[in-house]
Amino acid sequence: xxxxxxxxxxxxxxxxxxxxxxxxxxxxxxxxxxxxxxxxxxxxxxxxxxxxxxxxxxxxxxxxxxxxxxxxxxxxxxxxxxxxxxxxxxxxxxxxxxxxxxxxxxxxxxxxxxxxxxxxxxxxxxxxxxxxxxxxxxxxxxxxxxxxxxxxxxxxxxxxxxxxxxxxxxxxxxxxxxxxxxxxxxxxxxxxxxxxxxxxxxxxxxxxxxxxxxxxxxxxxxxxxxxxxxxxxxxxxxxxx
Numbered sequence: 098x099x100x101x102x103x104x105x106x107x108x109x110x111x112x113x114x115x116x117x118x119x120x121x122x123x124x125x126x127x128x129x130x131x132x133x134x135x136x137x138x139x140x141x142x143x144x145x146x147x148x149x150x151x152x153x154x155x156x157x158x159x160x161x162x163x164x165x166x167x168x169x170x171x172x173x174x175x176x177x178x179x180x181x182x183x184x185x186x187x188x189x190x191x192x193x194x195x196x197x198x199x200x201x202x203x204x205x206x207x208x209x210x211x212x213x214x215x216x217x218x219x220x221x222x223x224x225x226x227x228x229x230x231x232x233x234x235x236x237x238x239x240x241x242x243x244x245x246x247x248x249x250x251x252x253x254x255x256x257x258x259x260x261x262x263x264x265x266x267x268x269x270x271x272x273x274x275x276x277x278x279x280x281x282x283x284x285x286x287x288x289x290x291x292x293x294x295x296x297x298x299x300x301x302x303x304x305x306x307x308x309x310x311x312x313x314x315x316x317x318x319x320x321x322x323x324x325x326x327x328x329x330x331x332x333x334x335x336x337x338x
Contacts, residue, residue, distance in 0.1 A: 099127030100320040104230075105179035107172065109133045109162060109219060110189025112141035114286060115237070118308035119186055119315050120144060124151040126316060128184065131175040133160040135189075154179065162189055162215035165222075172222040182226040184319050187216035187236045187259075197250040205251045212255035213262065220266060220276075228273045235318045236263045237311070238280040240333050256280075260329050267327030275326040277318045281311050282333025301335030 101123060111120040111132035117140070120130045130148050134141040134157055141157040148155035156178045160171040176182055191211040195204060216236055227234065241249055242256030260278055267276040283296040284306040297305045314332045318325070331337055 099125075101184075102127035104183040105129045105131070105175070105181050106184035106186065106319070107131045107133070107175045107182060107219075107223065108186040108188055109160070109215070110135075111186075112137035112144055112157070115281070115284060115308045115311055116186075116188040117144050118312045119188055119237075120148060121151070122309075122312035122316055123184065123186075123319065124148045124153045124155070126320065127153065128319075129154040129179050131156040131158065131171075131178060133158050133162065133171050133189065135159065135161055162219065163210045165218050168215075168218045169222045172219065172226070176226055181230055182223055183230045183232040185220060185223045185227060185232070185234045186315060187219055187234070189215055190237060190239075191255075192249075192252055194248050195251070196248060200251050208251040208255045209258070212252070213258045216259060217262060220270075224270065224274070228270070231273050231323065232275075233319060233323070234263075234266065234270070234274060234276040235315050236260075236276070236278040237315075238263070238278045238329060240280055240282040240331060240337050242280060243329075243331070244337055263329060264327045271326060275318075275323050277326060278329045279311060279314045279318070280329050280331045280333070282306055282331065282336040284308060284311060284332075296336065299336065300333070301338065304334060306332055306334060 108120045112134040158171045239256040241253040263278040
């Protein structure tokens with residue numbers, strides 16, 4: 098039997114890139130998977146087809162995670178589709194480069210709306226179902242939430258807040274729900290650029306990470322001991338050391 102056979106997962110922002118790989122990894126482990134998307138309808142349809150090709154039930158819901166009503170609707174739709182919810186992966190995120198002195202209030206608020214407020218709203222909406230299932234929440238943080246990047250102040254601060262939210266939720270939602278966080282470093286998906294090569298040279302493992310590296314960490318928290326909670330796992334090849 099696959100480790101997640103009979104379980105159901107919701108992965109936010111999973112139509113493409115890392116989120117898609119996370120969703121596919123959970124499906125390969127046997128879970129039924131629902132994803133949310135906001136603008137990438139074609140990619141969401143393809144991801145659903147690829148999930149179903151792995152022999153699991155799948156669903157996609159257009160959701161603006163900044164809207165509490167839409168968040169509740171997505172969670173309710175996932176429950177209606179699968180009859181249960183065991184795993185929530187808060188993957189949807191926003192990233193932007195901007196000098197600190199030039200960041201507008203609108204940019205600052207938009208970053209927090211997606212990276213911190215979104216996971217809070219989704220976890221809160223999913224709480225009753227996850228509690229009933231003794232489930233798991235896995236947040237996707239960032240190495241930037243642990244180290245100050247001067248050209249990404251709003252991003253770093255929003256992810257640092259998500260790390261703290263992870264630890265706060267792990268205490269508030271215990272003992273029924275385990276809550277952990279995966280914090281990726283430099284993750285590339287086939288991109289080739291001088292800046293990426295520079296990161297690879299500075300990384301002790303002498304390469305940048307892949308979406309599959311992140312997925313393996315998520316799968317660990319999804320299938321490993323429920324007793325593990327409140328942890329922030331760096332997936333950075335040692336870059337943050």
